[in-house]
Amino acid sequence: MPLWRLGIFASLALNLAALALLRHQYMVSYPNHPGVVSPGQQHRACAPQPGTSGAAARAPSTGKPAVTSDSVINLDHGDPTMFEAFWRETGDAAELVIPGWQTMSYFSDVSNVCWFMVPDFDQQVRRLHRTVGNAAVDGYHVLVGTGSTQLLMAALYALSPADAVEPTSVVSTAPYYSWYPAVTDFLRSGLFCWAGDANSFVGDAYIELVCSPNSPDGAIRDAVLGSSGAGKAVHDLAYYWPQYTPITRRADHDIMLFTMSKSTGHAGTRIGWALVKDREVARRMTKFVELNTVSVSKDSQLRAAKVLRAVSDGYDYDGGASASRHRLFDFGRRKMVERWRMLREAAAASGIFSLPEETSGLCNFANETAANNHAFAWLRCDREDVENCAGFLRGHKILTRSGDQFGADPRYVRVSMLDRDDAYDIFIGRLASLK
Amino acid sequence: MPLWRLGIFASLALNLAALALLRHQYMVSYPNHPGVVSPGQQHRACAPQPGTSGAAARAPSTGKPAVTSDSVINLDHGDPTMFEAFWRETGDAAELVIPGWQTMSYFSDVSNVCWFMVPDFDQQVRRLHRTVGNAAVDGYHVLVGTGSTQLLMAALYALSPADAVEPTSVVSTAPYYSWYPAVTDFLRSGLFCWAGDANSFVGDAYIELVCSPNSPDGAIRDAVLGSSGAGKAVHDLAYYWPQYTPITRRADHDIMLFTMSKSTGHAGTRIGWALVKDREVARRMTKFVELNTVSVSKDSQLRAAKVLRAVSDGYDYDGGASASRHRLFDFGRRKMVERWRMLREAAAASGIFSLPEETSGLCNFANETAANNHAFAWLRCDREDVENCAGFLRGHKILTRSGDQFGADPRYVRVSMLDRDDAYDIFIGRLASLK
Numbered sequence: 001m002p003l004w005r006l007g008i009f010a011s012l013a014l015n016l017a018a019l020a021l022l023r024h025q026y027m028v029s030y031p032n033h034p035g036v037v038s039p040g041q042q043h044r045a046c047a048p049q050p051g052t053s054g055a056a057a058r059a060p061s062t063g064k065p066a067v068t069s070d071s072v073i074n075l076d077h078g079d080p081t082m083f084e085a086f087w088r089e090t091g092d093a094a095e096l097v098i099p100g101w102q103t104m105s106y107f108s109d110v111s112n113v114c115w116f117m118v119p120d121f122d123q124q125v126r127r128l129h130r131t132v133g134n135a136a137v138d139g140y141h142v143l144v145g146t147g148s149t150q151l152l153m154a155a156l157y158a159l160s161p162a163d164a165v166e167p168t169s170v171v172s173t174a175p176y177y178s179w180y181p182a183v184t185d186f187l188r189s190g191l192f193c194w195a196g197d198a199n200s201f202v203g204d205a206y207i208e209l210v211c212s213p214n215s216p217d218g219a220i221r222d223a224v225l226g227s228s229g230a231g232k233a234v235h236d237l238a239y240y241w242p243q244y245t246p247i248t249r250r251a252d253h254d255i256m257l258f259t260m261s262k263s264t265g266h267a268g269t270r271i272g273w274a275l276v277k278d279r280e281v282a283r284r285m286t287k288f289v290e291l292n293t294v295s296v297s298k299d300s301q302l303r304a305a306k307v308l309r310a311v312s313d314g315y316d317y318d319g320g321a322s323a324s325r326h327r328l329f330d331f332g333r334r335k336m337v338e339r340w341r342m343l344r345e346a347a348a349a350s351g352i353f354s355l356p357e358e359t360s361g362l363c364n365f366a367n368e369t370a371a372n373n374h375a376f377a378w379l380r381c382d383r384e385d386v387e388n389c390a391g392f393l394r395g396h397k398i399l400t401r402s403g404d405q406f407g408a409d410p411r412y413v414r415v416s417m418l419d420r421d422d423a424y425d426i427f428i429g430r431l432a433s434l435k
Numbered sequence: 436m437p438l439w440r441l442g443i444f445a446s447l448a449l450n451l452a453a454l455a456l457l458r459h460q461y462m463v464s465y466p467n468h469p470g471v472v473s474p475g476q477q478h479r480a481c482a483p484q485p486g487t488s489g490a491a492a493r494a495p496s497t498g499k500p501a502v503t504s505d506s507v508i509n510l511d512h513g514d515p516t517m518f519e520a521f522w523r524e525t526g527d528a529a530e531l532v533i534p535g536w537q538t539m540s541y542f543s544d545v546s547n548v549c550w551f552m553v554p555d556f557d558q559q560v561r562r563l564h565r566t567v568g569n570a571a572v573d574g575y576h577v578l579v580g581t582g583s584t585q586l587l588m589a590a591l592y593a594l595s596p597a598d599a600v601e602p603t604s605v606v607s608t609a610p611y612y613s614w615y616p617a618v619t620d621f622l623r624s625g626l627f628c629w630a631g632d633a634n635s636f637v638g639d640a641y642i643e644l645v646c647s648p649n650s651p652d653g654a655i656r657d658a659v660l661g662s663s664g665a666g667k668a669v670h671d672l673a674y675y676w677p678q679y680t681p682i683t684r685r686a687d688h689d690i691m692l693f694t695m696s697k698s699t700g701h702a703g704t705r706i707g708w709a710l711v712k713d714r715e716v717a718r719r720m721t722k723f724v725e726l727n728t729v730s731v732s733k734d735s736q737l738r739a740a741k742v743l744r745a746v747s748d749g750y751d752y753d754g755g756a757s758a759s760r761h762r763l764f765d766f767g768r769r770k771m772v773e774r775w776r777m778l779r780e781a782a783a784a785s786g787i788f789s790l791p792e793e794t795s796g797l798c799n800f801a802n803e804t805a806a807n808n809h810a811f812a813w814l815r816c817d818r819e820d821v822e823n824c825a826g827f828l829r830g831h832k833i834l835t836r837s838g839d840q841f842g843a844d845p846r847y848v849r850v851s852m853l854d855r856d857d858a859y860d861i862f863i864g865r866l867a868s869l870k
Contacts, residue, residue, distance in 0.1 A: 064540075064542055064545055077541060079540050079541050079542065080539065080540075081539055081540050083539060084536045084539050086536075087534075087535040087536035087539070088535075088536045090535050090536075091535075092534075092535075093535065094534075094535025094536075095532065095533065095534050095535055096531075096532070096533045096734070097530065097531070097532050098530065098531045098738060099522075099527075099529075099530050100522040100523075100525050100526075100527075100528065100529025100530055100741075100742065100745065101519045101521075101522035101523045101525075103701070103703040103704060104515065104516055104518060104519050104522070104700050104701050104702060104703055104704075105499075105514050105515075105516050105702060105703055106512060106514050106696075106702045106703060107499055107514065107703075108703075110499055116703075146581050146705075146728040146731075146732070147728050147729050147730075149726075149727070149728055149729050150727065150728050153727070157621075157622065182726055183726055186592075186723075186726045187592065187622050187624045187625075187626060188624055188625030188626055189622045189623055189624055189625070190622075190623030190624070190625065191622060191623055261541075265539050266538070266539050267539060267540060267541045267729075268538040268539055268540055268541060268542075268543075268551075268730070268732070268733035268734075269538060269539075269732060269733065269734055270581075270728060270729065270730060270731065270732045270733075271732075288621075291584075291617055291618055291621045292584070292585065292588070292727065293581040293582050293584055293585050293705060293728070294582050294584050294702075294705065295582075295703070295705060296581075296705065297581070297703070297704060297705045297706075297732040297734065297735040298703035298704065298705075299531070299703075299704055299732065299734045299735045299738050300732040300734045300735060303533060303734050306535075307535065310535065
């Protein structure tokens, strides 16, 4: 064989070997690519459910069957799966790799009040708030919790005097988040107890929970009682992000709560954070988390840090290549604008539903006027013969949360606006057809 | 150009392109390979602490400074960093990769009582118990919690009648785990309250907490009151694993609690599980977790499933290559045998300390006689002038937990046996020198 023929043969053989290697690496790196199912894949994602194997490809993270036009559409919880489409586009920017030997210790930073908080999580929280401008971080302690629900309980624990004879009253303006009374009272604590609507509260010692934008109705809220003497306020700012509402000011309350669930859509990660001014309050809140769950998953903290970093990176202008950046709040706002438009059209087509008036404001983050496009619709059924809107919708296979769970009229329901496109589209179609 | 020259040229160009692609993929897939330091790498591990950069290389997961011969040695918590050495050896067997879009939903398996539990975690828990033979799983519900502490509270909630006028009494035989009274009483619940030593309890309605092997003293325990009528038992089997104690029987109690912290050493992952016979109890325990933290980190559940899988794989004999397997319990037992030998020698050299008698039994798992080598030493200072052993040891820069926190004599202390080798060695050296 002449040398040049041997050269071509060898070169072709190398090419074939390289292609085979590349294909193998592609399958390992991207196991969820359609048609490529590796044994390891099931251990990364939730394994498919018995009897729902057809659904697993579409809903790998929920164990819920994929929706069809006949499905029950569950919009009771604010399950933020709408954001999956965004994170699928970001490649490995938010991918987390944890070797087997990492995150084993309870401790993360023994010099911090919140000794179990991973330092990078603290830094990424502060960086994101500085980027968005929705909350002050200088002079604040950052605390991490197993979702913001745990931090809400931590705040109740920290603000209730341990030596009080009577439990401290916990109040919020109606309609209030249905979880507040449930979380406050389920252990029948002697430290705090639910006392209902803040507007009808009489007394000096209280903890006022202020959710703004408010769940369920999206209203922008201020404290009605505020902090004074023995009265304290806790601000739940879960929805104070540019995809939902214009960022009109840098919030600087004593205790502010945030959560991954509604900011980035990572509900299953169970990470929330608190910004706390007072060191003693921060210490007592940390003590609550210790007694409740010892500390907070370090795996999820690392993941949250990675995700928050990817969000900030999307807005970290360095003068180049900005067009190809993935920008969470832009994605979120586009989706919410479109969904609210669809919802208002469907309500108009139906004729039996009403929605809160659209409001807007100048968003300092986007530097333009933006509407409130809340994560939930506070939908009222106006038909005279329907006294229970949730029951009426359930009859049409739409699950929502009844107004009476929010201290309001059961003619109202709260509807999640954050489900996947397929489920949302079916909901809209059904709603428009109801007369 | 002749065709064959073009062929060689094209083939070489393809080879070069393939090599470049392979190199890129290698760096993305294996960013922790020595010499390849990507900016993302530091965000995966805990970032080094300010002022402890020299320590970061040795203690990347704790934020604690590396120990020296002058250090304060903290053996108060049972921080299980001893196991890091094992997991460093296992390569990628327990490495977790989570793409940015995964684990976003709250839900994992809507058909399960514990709807937020990742199915693979459930399967790996059952598989490991079958492998080890330490607990029955058939006919049991598996529940996942944010550590076993959350599941302990969940059990108290589930077993306390919601309509009782008086809170249910929670008891445990002294010396009992110091966390039991703290966790039971910190919210001053109207549902349950701490009532002290089970041996002195009088009454019908109670919840007895049975820790076996017991923290602090390693004793093998049975319930002294047991389940009868309005009395219920919860078995905390955190230490019922072959590295600590012979597996003498397959436990089959109504409620059994386990935790990653002490079984595999992954404390920072905050994953515990319960095996529960009764469906209604399982439902109420799940409800507690919902109200407390909505669900449990899915990232950590996936990680725990991966880790438990690696442990079982180590003992899954397929007839070949077994010598190269990584076997957690073999590692753990070797370490514990060695550490207990060192501790008994140090106590003898000192002359002022005593330890529980060594006991042993036939381990069904190892199929040989094995000693109890508990995760904690229950150390008594016999010097007449020392009434507070924890204070005495603190004076010698050894932090332990005082006996009075366990309802016992402060001449005793509980000492963690699970810290890293360097810290343990310094502790042993100091202890032997005390007269």
